[in-house]
Amino acid sequence: MEQNLPEKTGKSLDEWKKVLAAKQLSKHADIMAYLKGECGISHGYANLITLKYRAADAGSAQPDDLVNAQYQGKDNLKAIYHILHQWMLELGSDVGVAPKKSAVSFRRKRQFALVQPSTKTRIDLGLKFNDRAHSSRLDTSGPFGTMCTHRVQLTDVQQLDEELRGFIRDAYAEAG
Numbered sequence: 001m002e003q004n005l006p007e008k009t010g011k012s013l014d015e016w017k018k019v020l021a022a023k024q025l026s027k028h029a030d031i032m033a034y035l036k037g038e039c040g041i042s043h044g045y046a047n048l049i050t051l052k053y054r055a056a057d058a059g060s061a062q063p064d065d066l067v068n069a070q071y072q073g074k075d076n077l078k079a080i081y082h083i084l085h086q087w088m089l090e091l092g093s094d095v096g097v098a099p100k101k102s103a104v105s106f107r108r109k110r111q112f113a114l115v116q117p118s119t120k121t122r123i124d125l126g127l128k129f130n131d132r133a134h135s136s137r138l139d140t141s142g143p144f145g146t147m148c149t150h151r152v153q154l155t156d157v158q159q160l161d162e163e164l165r166g167f168i169r170d171a172y173a174e175a176g
Contacts, residue, residue, distance in 0.1 A: 113127055128147070
């Protein structure tokens with residue numbers, strides 16, 4: 001989203017930060033109201049600008065640090081994450097990776113996958129489909145709510161098979 005700011009809003013993130021500094025707004029709600037109301041920016045982009053301006057988002061930290069913190073004390077899950085990460089990147093040059101405090105989001109035109117170490121022994125892989133039935137492996141979205149439509153619970157690298165890779169490819173394809 002940050003790369004699309006100039007096209008979608010007319011200014012880069014640095015330019016928006018200068019505008020906001022001149023306005024001397026500090027509260028999240030006030031900044032959002034200004035960006036949406038006076039500047040005509042959509043909610044999503046206004047929120048991104050506001051969070052980055054206030055340095056309140058986890059995305060301001062170094063991506064590797066965020067991922068390392070997610071897997072601290074969960075070393076047994078790192079191999080699963082690294083394989084999933086590699087698979088996502090192999091899908092295409094348009095895959096965006098956005099580590100957050102508790103999960104890593106993978107996007108194309110929209111988010112298609114979310115990888116979250118939910119417990120010390122399980123990664124939840126959230127996938128977003130337009131219209132796909134749930135199954136014993138492709139469960140409901142669970143803790144992801146509307147961010148994803150389906151969830152696959154992973155506890156062992158042996159579960160990273162071609163069927164799962166196919167699910168990921170399909171979610172990527174639908175996000176384009």
